[in-house]
Amino acid sequence: GAVVSQHPSRVICKSGTSVKIECRSLDFQATTMFWYRQFPKKSLMLMATSNEGSKATYEQGVEKDKFLINHASLTLSTLTVTSAHPEDSSFYICSARAVHGPPGANVLTFGAGSRLTVL
């Protein structure tokens, strides 16, 4: 089945530094990937839609200059948290839809997530 891999799974950084999270579709191509942020005891909040070869589409309230998204190829999207601060600490999850997924349904495959802790 479709597999989405995220790396790193956990990262701790100092305030003011930048952190890059990678999301790879291992056995399928994804023209579109989605980045979500999961807060403790809360839902997944869609941050942005990452489109291969074009600019990402950000949701309202998400700072595009803070959360840089690059979708360089059909199997890789990256999220860079720039000048990270403690309030950016969270669980970031990417997802993608396999082109050859189940017909008639928009089933997304999710990565295992990346936990960012900013000290």
Add this chain to the structure above:
Amino acid sequence: GNSVTQMEGPVTLSEEAFLTINCTYTATGYPSLFWYVQYPGEGLQLLLKATKADDKGSNKGFEATYRKETTSFHLEKGSVQVSDSAVYFCALSPSNQAGTALIFGKGTTLSVSS
């Protein structure tokens, strides 16, 4: 707009108890509905889905029926196991087109004790 509301947790049950997690939605058009499960330390996994009214999704003993008249997609299982302990998310997709993000409820934590 589109939204999903699911019951607040945590839900604590004994093994073999009956489980219901309520989920209602608001959507324009005809969305597809999903239940995803997140086991501790893991990513979200699709549990079941339904793409049109009156469809019943089922998997691993879990069931949910797409009820358009009540805009609901409640998750049920007749006899839970300790291994079912996880966070359950109800979600909808406004469209089946690629490039459509899912909209999630807040998640319900299920804890099953032996």
